[in-house]
Amino acid sequence: MKTRFVKGAETRLRIIRVAADLFHKQGARSTSPDQVIEASRTGKGQFYHYFKSKEGLVHEVLHTYLDEIKNGASPVNYEINSWKDLEKWFLAHVELQKHYEMTRGCPFGTMGNEVTESDELIRQDVSLIFEVIKNKLAAFFMKEKAKGRLVKKPDEEELADFCIATIQGAMLLGKIKRDSRPVETAVRQGMIHLRRFAVLPGR
Amino acid sequence: MKTRFVKGAETRLRIIRVAADLFHKQGARSTSPDQVIEASRTGKGQFYHYFKSKEGLVHEVLHTYLDEIKNGASPVNYEINSWKDLEKWFLAHVELQKHYEMTRGCPFGTMGNEVTESDELIRQDVSLIFEVIKNKLAAFFMKEKAKGRLVKKPDEEELADFCIATIQGAMLLGKIKRDSRPVETAVRQGMIHLRRFAVLPGR
DNA sequence: GCATGTTTGTACTAAAAGGTACAGAAGAAA
DNA sequence: TTTCTTCTGTACCTTTTAGTACAAACATGC
Numbered sequence: 001m002k003t004r005f006v007k008g009a010e011t012r013l014r015i016i017r018v019a020a021d022l023f024h025k026q027g028a029r030s031t032s033p034d035q036v037i038e039a040s041r042t043g044k045g046q047f048y049h050y051f052k053s054k055e056g057l058v059h060e061v062l063h064t065y066l067d068e069i070k071n072g073a074s075p076v077n078y079e080i081n082s083w084k085d086l087e088k089w090f091l092a093h094v095e096l097q098k099h100y101e102m103t104r105g106c107p108f109g110t111m112g113n114e115v116t117e118s119d120e121l122i123r124q125d126v127s128l129i130f131e132v133i134k135n136k137l138a139a140f141f142m143k144e145k146a147k148g149r150l151v152k153k154p155d156e157e158e159l160a161d162f163c164i165a166t167i168q169g170a171m172l173l174g175k176i177k178r179d180s181r182p183v184e185t186a187v188r189q190g191m192i193h194l195r196r197f198a199v200l201p202g203r
Numbered sequence: 204m205k206t207r208f209v210k211g212a213e214t215r216l217r218i219i220r221v222a223a224d225l226f227h228k229q230g231a232r233s234t235s236p237d238q239v240i241e242a243s244r245t246g247k248g249q250f251y252h253y254f255k256s257k258e259g260l261v262h263e264v265l266h267t268y269l270d271e272i273k274n275g276a277s278p279v280n281y282e283i284n285s286w287k288d289l290e291k292w293f294l295a296h297v298e299l300q301k302h303y304e305m306t307r308g309c310p311f312g313t314m315g316n317e318v319t320e321s322d323e324l325i326r327q328d329v330s331l332i333f334e335v336i337k338n339k340l341a342a343f344f345m346k347e348k349a350k351g352r353l354v355k356k357p358d359e360e361e362l363a364d365f366c367i368a369t370i371q372g373a374m375l376l377g378k379i380k381r382d383s384r385p386v387e388t389a390v391r392q393g394m395i396h397l398r399r400f401a402v403l404p405g406r
Numbered sequence: 407g408c409a410t411g412t413t414t415g416t417a418c419t420a421a422a423a424g425g426t427a428c429a430g431a432a433g434a435a436a
Numbered sequence: 437t438t439t440c441t442t443c444t445g446t447a448c449c450t451t452t453t454a455g456t457a458c459a460a461a462c463a464t465g466c
Contacts, residue, residue: 011413011414025319025320026319027232027316027317027319029230029232029233029317030232030317030319032452032453032454033453033454033455034452034453034454042414043414043415043416044414044415044416044417044454044455044456045413045414045415045416045458046413046414046415048454048455048456049412049413049414050413053454053455054453054454054455103319103320105316109316109375110316112375112378112379113230113308113312113313113316113317113375113378113379114230114232114233114316114317115378115379116228116229116230116233116306117228117306123379123381126379127379127380127381130376130379130380131380154392155388157388158388158391158392159392161376161385161388161389162388162389162392162393164372164376164385165369165372165373165375165376165385165386165389166368166369166372166389167372168371168372168375168376169367169368169369169370169371169372169373169375170368170372172312172315172316172368172371172372172375173333173364173367173368173371175315175316175318176315176318176326176329176330176333177330177333177334178326178330182364182367182368183368185358185360185361185364185365186364186365186368186369188361189357189361189362189365189396190365192396193392193395193396193399196399214443214444235422235423235424236423236424236425237422237423237424245444246444246445246446247425247426247444247445247446247447248428248443248444248445248446249443249444249445251424251425251426252442252443252444253443256424256425257423257424257425
């Protein structure tokens, strides 16, 4: 039956949402289970009933992010179909960061940056998120090429990696300087570079 | 006298070096004083004699990095006088990362990413490092402009921030994917973009 | 209503993090 | 040689972290 075990699923989701926010705010490493438990108004029993360990929770948070990206439930739109969409993709990151008054970086970048050699599973989770994002960006460049509106020279995956590196570096700089200007200028330069590969119509 | 209190200064420096390496490897947040003490073969007494707290040590590590950048003692050369130097600057980061088998990011970026709102002093330390690097890069663009070999349009600080964002994002991606290829492609695209602002001689 | 599985609350615990206290060795200054 | 400061080692301490144990409440199927 569909309505079975609904209460538990809600508690589980509540914990994941609260944890995701804390991880974004201060990193997974410096967030304790107790903090998540208090912020989500649950108890130890519930926490360890739904997640086998703190690492398990981190994994589930990342998996939830991945699902949201895949099914379009993310605050950022990854379905790029035009240069305008690509620009919006960049600017959505800047707006997200501004919303938190430049005190946070990218949720995925923040969590990816704190992985060590002993967090191989978590590293793979973050890596997969960036792989999916790269493919979504690369799909746009591919389509533009198919329409003869983009030069063939740089591989579409190369352009996609450039997009991701630019936004990640920009957001990191923005968080460190607590200033949106370096983010905006880096994004602007990134877009200028990308646009140059476009084949201008009637020219 | 110059040779006074030499032994202590050596111990202090040994702790800072070991700490810098551990912070680079696994982040400052997940490095405990005990780990630094053991790896530097010192004791609690020495640690808290030279540093008032763990935060104090983090501050000193960052200050040491800053000094190295300022007086050219860093493994990366920040004195850029040609496009070739700029390319070397980018590639030095890639080589550094490859040396650690793509398990680490940028030392400064790693530490900058883990700051939270309660680490304001540490945030300022990292911010200052990036500010100094930006100025060194901007100085090169400025000189090129003065010689009429660079278009005036983008502000030199804007170009410098673009350089830093590109290398930071690239290194983060490299660490997360444990792969040097995205780093190399992002750096290549970054250089292509920057070179376009150069005024070609006799053309 | 009873058996079964799910969900939640409370108490406890071992280890680690981050220090403090303080004694004593070692080096320079007088 | 004594005196002062610097340097080093050990023992101890409190709080936090990341859990475990286990009972009780609740829901569901029959």
